Amino acid sequence: MGSFQRLFRFAALAVILVPAYAATLMAAPQILAVASTTLDAKMQCFEGQCSAELSSICLQEDRSAPYAMTEYYIHGGKKLILTGHHADGRKTVISNLPLTIVAARGQNAVRVSFPESLMRASDLTMVSLSVPENITVIPVASIHDDKPQTAFDISLAASTLRVAATGIVDKNTKNKATAELVNHAINGLPVRGRADPKVRDQAKTQFLSVARAANVSTNARDRAVRIVSTCHADTTFGLQNYRTCLGSWHDMLLEELNGKFWDAVKTGS
DSSP, X not given: OHHHHHHHHHHHHHHHHHHHHHXXXXXXXXXXXXXOOSSOEEEEEETTEEEEEEEEEESOTTSOOOOTTOEEEEGGGOOOEEEEEOTTSOEEEESOXXXXXXXXXXXXXXXXXXXXXXXXXXXXXXXXXXXXXXXEEEEOOOTTEEEOOOHHHHHHIIIIIHHHHIIIIITOSSHHHHHHHHHHHHTTSOSSSOOOHHHHHHHHHHHHHHHHHOOSOHHHHHHHHHHHHHHHHHTXXXXXXXXXXXXXXXHHHHXXXXXHHHXXXXXXX
């Protein structure tokens, strides 16, 4: 019995100490390039938060992908472009809205959000978001980073590597354009849980409206419509929800572009 008690105490101590010890061995995650947008993303509000997901790729192959909810900030004083929409049709450029940026699913997507109460306080019915070129986001430093992002790491990622990503990812008329359209369906759905049938249908209808009007290639539009329609049909029942299905397709599109980016960087082309 005494041996069992000692073993139990050791196991309990391990449970307490391992997370704390592991936290000291975490290298800072990857710096990300957020792809520029050709369409304004509507920031949808659920459970008190207004948010939109955006496409991204990693700029540092040797570092680990971020965990979900890893917080980031925009490098170099650049800003996302936010437009406030009023009930009477007026639009206002917003420059002082405090934004939170986190990794949504590894390196393939970031989520930008702000409290819904701030929108109501400004008498807005909606906020839309667009991303200019060459936006780089840096993981917020942690005292637990045993391999932090150095000034050189950040400078290299935000300059040479980000310029390469602009040509390979941002200007891609196939995968990136398709992924951007899919994001419009993703952003119409709750961040957590299953959407009810009405919200699911609204997200698809809004997406189709955006897709029809989008200035993208026919190939990108058709692929996006197939993805959204397939996910809508396949997740009516079962364990997988609509948003998860869309996110999986989106991330596959970005993974392919990320691979092309690293192939180009390695060959110097």
